[in-house]
Amino acid sequence: MKKILIVSTALAGFTAFAATAEEINVMSWGGAYTKSQVEAYGKPFTAETGIKVNWIDADNPATPIKAQVEAGNVSIDVADVEYSDAVRLCDEGLLEEIDKAMLPPAPDGTPAEEDFIEGALTDCGVANIVWSTVVAYNKENLNGTPTTIADFFDLEKFPGKRGLRKSAKATLEMALEADGVPASEVYEVLSTPEGVDRAFAKLDTIKDQIVWWEAGAQPPQLLADGEVVMSTAYNGRIFNAAVAEGQPLEILWDGQILDFDLFVIPKGAPNKENALKFLAFATDTKRLADQASWISYGPARKSSSSMVGKFMDGKTDMGPHMPTAPENMKNALVNDYEFWVDHDAELNERFNAWLAQ
Amino acid sequence: MSTQTPADPHVAVVATAGGVEDGPLVMADGTSLKQALRKSQSRARRRAFLLVLPLLAFVVLTFIVPIGQLLKRSVYSPNFHENMPALVAWFDASPPGTVPDESAYAALVADLRLLKKTKKAGLVGTRVNYELPGSRSLFTKGARKAEKLEPPYREALLKLDPRWGDPALWQVMRSAASPYTMNFYLAAVDLKRDSDGSIVRVEENRRVYLMLFGRTLALSLLITFLALVLAYPIAHLLATLPLRKSNLLMILVLLPFWTSLLVRTTSWMVLLQSQGVINDALVALGIIGDDGRIQMMYNKIGTVIAMTHILLPFMVLPLYSVMRTINPSYVRAARNLGATSWTAFRRIYFPQTVPGIGAGALLVFILAVGYYITPALVGGSDGTLISNLIAFHIQKSLNWSLAAALAALLLAGILVLYWLYDRLVGIDNLKLG
Numbered sequence: 001m002k003k004i005l006i007v008s009t010a011l012a013g014f015t016a017f018a019a020t021a022e023e024i025n026v027m028s029w030g031g032a033y034t035k036s037q038v039e040a041y042g043k044p045f046t047a048e049t050g051i052k053v054n055w056i057d058a059d060n061p062a063t064p065i066k067a068q069v070e071a072g073n074v075s076i077d078v079a080d081v082e083y084s085d086a087v088r089l090c091d092e093g094l095l096e097e098i099d100k101a102m103l104p105p106a107p108d109g110t111p112a113e114e115d116f117i118e119g120a121l122t123d124c125g126v127a128n129i130v131w132s133t134v135v136a137y138n139k140e141n142l143n144g145t146p147t148t149i150a151d152f153f154d155l156e157k158f159p160g161k162r163g164l165r166k167s168a169k170a171t172l173e174m175a176l177e178a179d180g181v182p183a184s185e186v187y188e189v190l191s192t193p194e195g196v197d198r199a200f201a202k203l204d205t206i207k208d209q210i211v212w213w214e215a216g217a218q219p220p221q222l223l224a225d226g227e228v229v230m231s232t233a234y235n236g237r238i239f240n241a242a243v244a245e246g247q248p249l250e251i252l253w254d255g256q257i258l259d260f261d262l263f264v265i266p267k268g269a270p271n272k273e274n275a276l277k278f279l280a281f282a283t284d285t286k287r288l289a290d291q292a293s294w295i296s297y298g299p300a301r302k303s304s305s306s307m308v309g310k311f312m313d314g315k316t317d318m319g320p321h322m323p324t325a326p327e328n329m330k331n332a333l334v335n336d337y338e339f340w341v342d343h344d345a346e347l348n349e350r351f352n353a354w355l356a357q
Numbered sequence: 358m359s360t361q362t363p364a365d366p367h368v369a370v371v372a373t374a375g376g377v378e379d380g381p382l383v384m385a386d387g388t389s390l391k392q393a394l395r396k397s398q399s400r401a402r403r404r405a406f407l408l409v410l411p412l413l414a415f416v417v418l419t420f421i422v423p424i425g426q427l428l429k430r431s432v433y434s435p436n437f438h439e440n441m442p443a444l445v446a447w448f449d450a451s452p453p454g455t456v457p458d459e460s461a462y463a464a465l466v467a468d469l470r471l472l473k474k475t476k477k478a479g480l481v482g483t484r485v486n487y488e489l490p491g492s493r494s495l496f497t498k499g500a501r502k503a504e505k506l507e508p509p510y511r512e513a514l515l516k517l518d519p520r521w522g523d524p525a526l527w528q529v530m531r532s533a534a535s536p537y538t539m540n541f542y543l544a545a546v547d548l549k550r551d552s553d554g555s556i557v558r559v560e561e562n563r564r565v566y567l568m569l570f571g572r573t574l575a576l577s578l579l580i581t582f583l584a585l586v587l588a589y590p591i592a593h594l595l596a597t598l599p600l601r602k603s604n605l606l607m608i609l610v611l612l613p614f615w616t617s618l619l620v621r622t623t624s625w626m627v628l629l630q631s632q633g634v635i636n637d638a639l640v641a642l643g644i645i646g647d648d649g650r651i652q653m654m655y656n657k658i659g660t661v662i663a664m665t666h667i668l669l670p671f672m673v674l675p676l677y678s679v680m681r682t683i684n685p686s687y688v689r690a691a692r693n694l695g696a697t698s699w700t701a702f703r704r705i706y707f708p709q710t711v712p713g714i715g716a717g718a719l720l721v722f723i724l725a726v727g728y729y730i731t732p733a734l735v736g737g738s739d740g741t742l743i744s745n746l747i748a749f750h751i752q753k754s755l756n757w758s759l760a761a762a763l764a765a766l767l768l769a770g771i772l773v774l775y776w777l778y779d780r781l782v783g784i785d786n787l788k789l790g
Contacts, residue, residue, distance in 0.1 A: 063753055091497065093476035122444075163630075211655055212738060226632040288541040342494030345486050345754070346636065355738045 005353040023052035024077040027064065030057030032240035033218035036294030038081070041282035044290075048281070049273050059214045062089065065266045069094045074268040077275035080128070080215070081164045083119075083260040090124035091341065096265040097123055100224050102276065104284045106303035117251035117284070118252060120300040125262030127300035129291070132259065132323035132332070133170040135252040136224045136238040137230045149255030149331075150178040152230055153206055163222050163231025164214040168351040169340055170232065170257045173333060175202040177255045183333040193338065196347070200354055212355070223249055239321050241295035253328040260300065296321035371778065408594045430762035435536035440477045441468040457527050465521075469503035473494070475543030480572040487756060488529045488540055488549065495520055523589040525551075541762040547725040567741070570770070574755050576661060577725035583665045584672040584716065584721050592676035592713075597685070602732040611672050618667065625663040629735070655737025663731050668724055672717040715782050723771060743767060 026042070027246060028034045034055055042053040056076065058064060062085035068074045081089070085196035089095050100121055103112035113121060115189035120127035137151050139145070142158060151158060152174070164171055176186050177196065179202045203210075209229050213219055219233035220241035235256070241247045263282065265275050281287065289307035299305060308318050319325060323332075382390040411425035438445055451461075472478040482496030506513040514521040532538060532550065543549060543556060547564040551557045558564065590595060591610065593602045613621060628634045636650045645651065653659055683706065691701040729744035736742070743763060750760035 066755055067752070088479065091476065092479035152366050210738075225630065227630055298717040340498055343491075345483055349490060350563070350753065351752075352746070353563045354465070355563050356569060356741060356746065357562070 004271055010248060016081055021052060022050070022271070022274060023054055024271045024278055025054045025056055025075060026078045026080070027056040027058055027061040027076045028080040028280070029059070029061065029216050029234075031215070032237050032244075032295055033216060033234070033297075035292050036236075036297075037282075039294050040347050041278075041287050044277055044287065045281050049274075049277065051277070053228065053278070059216075060085075061085075065089060065216075065264075066092075066094055069267050072268070075272045077269045078265055078278055079266060080261050081125070082169075083122075083125075083127075083262060083335060084227040084344065086122055086125040086262045087337050088266065088341045088344065090122065092240040094267055095124035096267055096269065096272065098126060098265065098276070098279065100126075101281050104172065104280060106285050106301065106305065110299050110303065117300055117302060120262075122262065125264040126279055127260040127262045128283055128288060129261050130258060130298035130324055131261060131323075131349060132230055132235050132256040133165070134235045134238070134256045134323075135230055136219060136233045136235075136249055136252075137252065138226065139243050139249055140248045141223075141226055141229045144231065145250075146252050146317070148252065149177075149252070150180075151252075152232075153178045153202060155206060155209060158229060159350050160229030161209045161211050162206055162231070163211050163213050163228040163229065163275055164220050165232055166214050166355075168347040169344070170335070170346075171203070171351075172196070172199040172347065173257055173335075174232065174255060175199040177331075178202060183255075183331060184335055187339045189337045196350065198349075199200035203354075220245075220247065220249060235321075236297045242312070243316050245255050254331045254333045256323060256328065257335055258332055259324055261297075278290060292318055292322075296323075298322045298324045302342075317321075337339060427757070427761050428765050429761075430758050431541050431765050432483060432537055432539065432758075434533075434538060434541070434758045436477075437481045437530070437533035438536040440472060440475065440481050441530075442471075443467045444530065445534045453531060457511075459509060461509050461527075462514055462521075463508070464504055465524050466506050466510045466514065469496075469499045472500040473503060481749065482710055484528070484533055485529055487544070487759065488533070489526060491520070492526065492529070494602060495526075510718070529665065539587070540767070541758045544759055545762040545766050559711065565746070568748060569743040570766070573744070574666075574770075576657065576740075576742065577722050579673075580661055580664050580668065581718050581722045582727045583661070584669050585718060587665070587711075588669055588672035588676055588717065592680050593671050595677050596675070596680035596683075607677075610670055613667070616669055618730060619734075621667060622663055622731050624737055625659070625666070626654060629659055654735055656739040657736070658736070658740075659735035660732045660740035660742075663735050664725060664728060668721045671724060672721045675716040676713040679710055679716075683709050711782075715778075719775075719778065722774075726767065726771060 005286075026037075028037055029076075034057060038055055042055065045051065046053055061076075061079040062081045065079055065081070066089065068076065086095070090097075100113055103126065105111050106115040116127065135146070135149065137146060141160065144156060144157070147151065152162065172190060173186050175187055177183065177201050179198060183190050190199065194233070211222060211231075213222065213231070214247065216237050219228075219231040220237055222228045223231055223233075223238075224247050225242065230265050235251060238249050238251050242249045263279050264273060265279070269275055283300070285301055285307070286301045288301050289304040291297070292299050292304070292308045293310065293312050299308065308322070310316060311318055320327065322328070366563045384390065384393050422694050444461070449460050465657045469478075472481060478497045478500035479493070482493035485496065486493040498518065499514070499521070502517060506517070507773075520526060528550065532540060541552060543568055544559075547559050548556050550557050595606055595610070598606070626633070630636070631650045631652060631654065633654070635653070637643075639645045640647055640650065653662065687705050687709070688701050691700065691705045698706070726742075727744055729742065729748050732740050733745050733748070736745070747760050747763045747767075748758045750763070
């Protein structure tokens with residue numbers, strides 16, 4: 001018995017040593033989005049290079065980066081963050097700078113810098129998707145169909161609870177849009193104290209009916225449960241719940257707020273070389289197009305959009321479900337990253353104080 | 358005449374018939390009994406201390422030192438001091454209240470240029486932003502444009518953004534120039550420094566912390582009381598049943614302990630949701646209408662219910678242990694002497710359980726005050742406690758100094774309450790079994 005114990009412990013020790021193959025840690029948003037990245041980027045990458053990819057979930061990968069780099073204990077190699085977070089973290093020196101020359105060109109030879117959509121490449125980040133915050137609803141729980149963003153704040157026409165992301169970003173803009181501010185003026189109004197007050201006043205009209213969500217997977221769950229009748233959500237998660245899982249959820253594209261997500265590398269990442277390899281691999285034309293067949297987020301490269309076809313079920317056309325489809329862009333707002341880089345801290349502080357009262 | 362062998366100094370020389378010795382007892386070698394006892398006791402004490410030393414070292418290293426370092430952050434915030442050398446020097450050279458002149462602005466521009474090189478504009482701006490919201494954008498913009506500024510710097514900066522001339526900003530920068538500050542403690546109680554340095558309350562729409570401290574205290578007391586009311590009968594039943602049955606029931610009390618906390622909380626969500634089990638049952642029975650569903654989730658009610666359930670075992674166990682030791686014949690004797698069952702309970706049984714109540718209540722209260730997972734999941738915005746905001750400042754806004762100040766205040770509050778409890782009830786009056 002004793003001998004068996006010793007031998008098995010020794011074996012376990014050896015296997016522990018042997019298991020240190022090359023690997024990288026990638027932090028993303030979890031749920032259906034991470035699944036699409038695993039299928040489109042992770043598995044092909046491991047198949048081609050043999051480097052194992054560990055996927056870590058977070059409600060917002062930007063916050064662990066700052067904490068880890070400041071504490072001097074970085075465990076993430078690649079993180080998927082929102083645009084304004086990528087710029088802000090880069091400004092503060094928390095991210096590695098990325099040499100755009102290492103990104104592969106498009107199949108027709110266009111260099112990467114011209115193939116990516118305008119704004120998709122920053123000093124420290126490479127965009128992978130275009131996504132958007134939209135209002136979604138469960139058509140079985142609603143009498144009638146909402147047509148504009150103002151309907152989200154209309155408790156008489158559509159009684160019931162509302163779901164909102166527990167963050168000032170996208171929430172304040174939607175409040176202003178619903179209050180009648182045209183999309184082109186939203187950020188101008190929001191830069192003034194009166195504008196901020198106006199946004200909070202509009203939110204006050206529905207405050208006691210709001211259920212606050214933090215994880216991207218919560219809105220489809222809340223809508224399916226009937227806990228809320230309308231909710232803001234990441235559009236791809238609603239698409240997955242509606243098409244892949246058959247839930248009766250619909251998206252209201254009016255007033256959608258578009259944004260990029262970028263891959264970044266925290267400063268001091270333990271496997272920087274492999275992380276750069278992953279970045280170059282995951283953002284090439286074919287991978288971005290593949291990822292669009294798993295979830296309805298637009299690829300950040302122009303050459304990928306022609307390769308976007310059907311959902312992996314083989315039946316649904318992805319085109320109309322993309323945030324960038326022309327019929328969905330009628331009253332869309334593109335997130336102003338410069339505004340949020342500067343005002344993120346103070347607006348979120350005011351938001352939290354407002355929440356707690 | 359007989360004595361023990363004098364070679365054993367631990368034996369006192371005992372007076373026997375025929376050899377009485379008067380005065381204090383002494384050992385065979387002449388040292389007094391008191392001293393010898395103290396020496397042997399000190400050996401035992403030293404041995405006991407050495408046995409506990411590893412545990413003490415472990416607690417100090419892994420508990421007290423890290424917490425102390427974090428609490429130090431509540432008064433120590435060096436970001437401004439370390440990254441703005443020229444301006445700090447100007448502040449040192451001029452007394453408080455000096456209106457900033459051209460040399461001050463020149464120092465500021467020099468530091469902004471330095472910030473662009475070191476990429477610390479965000480850090481410094483955030484530090485100032487803690488006390489004057491809106492300043493972060495001022496610093497990041499200033500650092501971006503600093504290279505292009507020409508003297509006279511005062512006009513150039515004011516033209517870039519008039520807020521650079523705000524005396525409130527200069528006041529905040531002056532206080533931020535020193536790495537040690539009490540301003541985070543002020544912020545933790547909804548106060549702030551005005552532009553002339555006096556302490557005022559913050560604007561109405563930013564006052565959250567005192568209200569949250571009050572809410573945390575009130576809800577924790579409520580939860581402790583509810584847990585006591587629910588746990589008392591359970592503990593009494595467990596204590597009076599024969600051992601085999603009570604052991605079986607005890608497993609039912611302990612079973613939740615072996616389930617994950619998140620699982621327990623999410624099952625409460627399933628029960629309490631407006632489309633959840635309880636509401637559906639009430640609607641099916643016709644007690645409430647479909648649109649009159651009771652809101653038990655995402656508010657204080659959800660927090661109280663879920664936390665009472667989760668903390669219940671902590672109240673049951675100490676009560677049970679104490680009740681086990683109560684002799685049932687006391688109550689029988691009281692009944693015999695003519696007391697009604699209520700009087701017998703009130704005057705005989707209940708006072709004997711007070712030590713268990715004290716232990717359980719203390720345990721549940723201190724746990725309730727620090728809980729943050731359950732209020733975060735089921736409390737919504739109405740049922741959040743101060744611990745949620747401490748967690749927010751640690752994880753999301755990364756304002757560790759404010760989080761440390763809030764935590765230090767919470768710790769101080771608990772210690773004050775503990776001292777009060779000691780005065781009123783007495784710590785010796787506390788038994789765990």
